[in-house]
Amino acid sequence: MSITQEKKYKSLTEETAISFLQQLGYLENEVCECVEIGDGNLNLVFQIKAVGKEKGYIVKQALPYAKVVGESWPLTIKRATIESQAIELYNKLIPEFVPKFYHHDEEQAITVIEDLSDLDILRKGLILGESYPLLPKHIGEFLATTLFYTSDFGASPARKKELEKLFNNPELCDITEGLVFTDPFFNSETNNFEDELKNVVQEIWDDEELQVEVAKLKLGFFTKKEALIHADLHTGSIFTSSSETKVIDPEFAFVGPVGFDLGQIQANLLFQVFTRLENKKEILDSLVEIEKVFNETFTNLWKEHTEYPLNKKAVLHTTLDNYWIDAIGVIGCELIRRSIGLAHVEDVESLPLARRLVVKKRILQFGVTCIKNRFKIRNIETLTRELEV
Amino acid sequence: MSITQEKKYKSLTEETAISFLQQLGYLENEVCECVEIGDGNLNLVFQIKAVGKEKGYIVKQALPYAKVVGESWPLTIKRATIESQAIELYNKLIPEFVPKFYHHDEEQAITVIEDLSDLDILRKGLILGESYPLLPKHIGEFLATTLFYTSDFGASPARKKELEKLFNNPELCDITEGLVFTDPFFNSETNNFEDELKNVVQEIWDDEELQVEVAKLKLGFFTKKEALIHADLHTGSIFTSSSETKVIDPEFAFVGPVGFDLGQIQANLLFQVFTRLENKKEILDSLVEIEKVFNETFTNLWKEHTEYPLNKKAVLHTTLDNYWIDAIGVIGCELIRRSIGLAHVEDVESLPLARRLVVKKRILQFGVTCIKNRFKIRNIETLTRELEV
Numbered sequence: 001m002s003i004t005q006e007k008k009y010k011s012l013t014e015e016t017a018i019s020f021l022q023q024l025g026y027l028e029n030e031v032c033e034c035v036e037i038g039d040g041n042l043n044l045v046f047q048i049k050a051v052g053k054e055k056g057y058i059v060k061q062a063l064p065y066a067k068v069v070g071e072s073w074p075l076t077i078k079r080a081t082i083e084s085q086a087i088e089l090y091n092k093l094i095p096e097f098v099p100k101f102y103h104h105d106e107e108q109a110i111t112v113i114e115d116l117s118d119l120d121i122l123r124k125g126l127i128l129g130e131s132y133p134l135l136p137k138h139i140g141e142f143l144a145t146t147l148f149y150t151s152d153f154g155a156s157p158a159r160k161k162e163l164e165k166l167f168n169n170p171e172l173c174d175i176t177e178g179l180v181f182t183d184p185f186f187n188s189e190t191n192n193f194e195d196e197l198k199n200v201v202q203e204i205w206d207d208e209e210l211q212v213e214v215a216k217l218k219l220g221f222f223t224k225k226e227a228l229i230h231a232d233l234h235t236g237s238i239f240t241s242s243s244e245t246k247v248i249d250p251e252f253a254f255v256g257p258v259g260f261d262l263g264q265i266q267a268n269l270l271f272q273v274f275t276r277l278e279n280k281k282e283i284l285d286s287l288v289e290i291e292k293v294f295n296e297t298f299t300n301l302w303k304e305h306t307e308y309p310l311n312k313k314a315v316l317h318t319t320l321d322n323y324w325i326d327a328i329g330v331i332g333c334e335l336i337r338r339s340i341g342l343a344h345v346e347d348v349e350s351l352p353l354a355r356r357l358v359v360k361k362r363i364l365q366f367g368v369t370c371i372k373n374r375f376k377i378r379n380i381e382t383l384t385r386e387l388e389v
Numbered sequence: 390m391s392i393t394q395e396k397k398y399k400s401l402t403e404e405t406a407i408s409f410l411q412q413l414g415y416l417e418n419e420v421c422e423c424v425e426i427g428d429g430n431l432n433l434v435f436q437i438k439a440v441g442k443e444k445g446y447i448v449k450q451a452l453p454y455a456k457v458v459g460e461s462w463p464l465t466i467k468r469a470t471i472e473s474q475a476i477e478l479y480n481k482l483i484p485e486f487v488p489k490f491y492h493h494d495e496e497q498a499i500t501v502i503e504d505l506s507d508l509d510i511l512r513k514g515l516i517l518g519e520s521y522p523l524l525p526k527h528i529g530e531f532l533a534t535t536l537f538y539t540s541d542f543g544a545s546p547a548r549k550k551e552l553e554k555l556f557n558n559p560e561l562c563d564i565t566e567g568l569v570f571t572d573p574f575f576n577s578e579t580n581n582f583e584d585e586l587k588n589v590v591q592e593i594w595d596d597e598e599l600q601v602e603v604a605k606l607k608l609g610f611f612t613k614k615e616a617l618i619h620a621d622l623h624t625g626s627i628f629t630s631s632s633e634t635k636v637i638d639p640e641f642a643f644v645g646p647v648g649f650d651l652g653q654i655q656a657n658l659l660f661q662v663f664t665r666l667e668n669k670k671e672i673l674d675s676l677v678e679i680e681k682v683f684n685e686t687f688t689n690l691w692k693e694h695t696e697y698p699l700n701k702k703a704v705l706h707t708t709l710d711n712y713w714i715d716a717i718g719v720i721g722c723e724l725i726r727r728s729i730g731l732a733h734v735e736d737v738e739s740l741p742l743a744r745r746l747v748v749k750k751r752i753l754q755f756g757v758t759c760i761k762n763r764f765k766i767r768n769i770e771t772l773t774r775e776l777e778v
Contacts, residue, residue: 152612157562161559162559168553168554169550173550215701222549309570309604312601315601
């Protein structure tokens with residue numbers, strides 16, 4: 001199989017990307033605009049539009065390697081198939097919150113989806129101080145719907161095991177296992193932080209209680225097969241506007257702990273609470289609303305769909321509680337790894353050094369609190385109260 | 390694939406079983422004895438021996454259906470591949486406690502292994518009052534070794550995910566999900582119990598607290614991917630003697646909760662505590678010794694093999710505690726389902742009616758206690774003290 005893949009796989013250029021679309025019948029012999037807009041680290045991303053047409057296409061091709069901060073390592077192009085399977089599945093479950101899916105070519109690792117460039121990337125919009133009042137509702141519904149229907153509450157046992165097989169994703173899980181749950185917590189070469197943070201970081205590495213709790217969270221990431229999670233749901237994976245929300249890039253998807261998705265998006269919104277000077281409350285309210293909408297939507301779906309014996313209310317409540325306890329832990333890991341690990345966030349990195357150091361220290365401290373006290377904090381409402389103090 | 394399988398698949402007879410072995414070169418043109426010793430419910434099992442040779446072979450072929458108590462339903466023959474993969478893996482990990490593996494034919498669903506008929510089936514031996522002093526040590530070591538090396542403590546993340554894919558076993562999991570965690574707890578047609586137990590059984594079906602706890606255990610069976618478990622480790626799946634122990638029949642194997650294996654073997658030994666009139670203490674001591682040997686062996690393996698960040702002692706302790714809490718819950722489910730569900734055990738069924746009813750009531754009551762109080766009981770030593778009272 002892999003030999004065939006290597007033979008047929010060929011990197012697209014702007015020209016071959018257009019002819020690929022033409023051969024599929026999505027473009028006639030029109031004059032086209034084509035721009036490569038990927039960052040070149042993981043994927044080639046071509047934005048293609050017939051001149052005069054309003055909506056275009058994205059032709060995305062996985063590269064057989066990953067580049068992050070100068071480092072480069074080989075990376076399976078099978079992730080393109082995982083991604084396209086997830087986009088297709090999301091389109092069946094909740095099409096309003098994902099790009100339209102047009103085509104996938106497994107051997108060439110190419111996926112064709114709707115062009116969403118008329119929308120903002122959520123992270124960039126938030127940094128500019130934009131407001132997206134519908135975002136919490138949309139994200140809460142997206143999470144509840146995709147996670148419910150791929151959990152044991154909403155999927156048959158056979159379907160759930162099929163999902164586990166389809167989304168067996170060792171290479172991309174490995175990245176998360178390392179970058180989120182391991183490297184930031186010891187003196188790993190992959191870490192990257194300001195010299196001025198050395199003492200604070202050393203405290204994290206020396207904190208035995210923290211080390212144990214992070215190890216437990218990592219073990220949970222390995223063992224909890226609760227639902228098909230997106231597994232890379234940060235604010236750079238969401239396109240948005242005042243009326244629309246679209247979740248993209250599910251190449252990390254696998255059947256894993258629900259709390260990972262819940263925690264990752266919350267953590268990435270939290271960076272705004274630490275970095276912005278005004279309208280912090282808007283973000284805090286969003287966090288709480290995502291939790292509320294998620295719990296309500298998940299509960300409503302559960303009422304309609306769940307069969308004996310999982311149809312016991314106490315089971316639902318315990319499950320939701322556990323999702324959020326995990327989420328608080330993941331928030332802690334994500335806050336810490338985005339501050340001192342390999343991959344940082346623009347929200348924080350764009351601050352001038354002096355303020356960045358102050359902000360990072362607060363973020364790190366709060367991250368540690370989340371990890372250690374997740375069983376006391378238990379939910380986002382309590383967590384945001386800790387931040388208001 | 391499935392079309393090909395149907396075409397090539399052909400049930401063996403005593404004659405074709407012999408020629409199958411001859412073609413593989415395991416037998417020359419010797420005079421052979423061949424007896425079909427399967428119970429005909431799931432598999433054909435041929436015991437084949439060249440006349441005059443001491444050791445023979447077992448040629449086991451999966452049937453494309455399952456028959457239990459008169460009912461018959463189609464069942465994938467892929468389970469033969471799962472079983473042979475597990476036997477091969479066990480042979481690498483701890484060959485002294487499993488039959489030798491010779492050959493597997495996927496299309497014909499045939500596995501050739503060592504003949505163990507010189508040993509006793511543990512359940513039958515225990516019913517006859519035999520003692521197997523080395524059994525607890527062997528079973529504890531078998532469990533600790535096979536479970537450790539297929540858990541996240543002993544397997545690399547990539548290897549663990551490969552195991553999840555190789556042992557994706559929806560059809561056989563479905564049987565366990567139904568027969569152990571669902572059917573005995575409501576008025577299912579599959580249940581089978583004495584009329585005189587109606588009131589006691591109705592109490593189980595009406596017990597809301599119990600219903601919730603069983604649902605949580607079932608959810609755990611769905612979601613906890615802790616290690617490759619045997620998943621059918623009762624006393625009929627173990628051959629034994631005063632010096633040897635061999636675990637057979639891992640066709641239910643999948644990556645699931647460690648507590649399932651721990652609990653299932655303990656429950657099946659417990660039936661002897663309820664049914665025998667003397668030497669109960671011997672069985673109770675065995676239960677405690679299995680736990681002790683398991684914990685010690687697992688801990689020793691963990692010390693040598695586990696990498697950062699799972700190498701924290703507190704993580705090991707929490708994990709072992711959780712395994713045994715799950716195990717206590719599984720003991721409860723297994724005790725109940727073997728008493729009133731579809732598949733019973735000879736230990737109990739061979740008792741005369743009057744005594745059987747008394748014994749079953751005690752078993753059911755104790756099963757309920759285990760499920761409800763597993764977080765208080767926590768380990769086998771405490772559990773056996775409850776029984777001595």
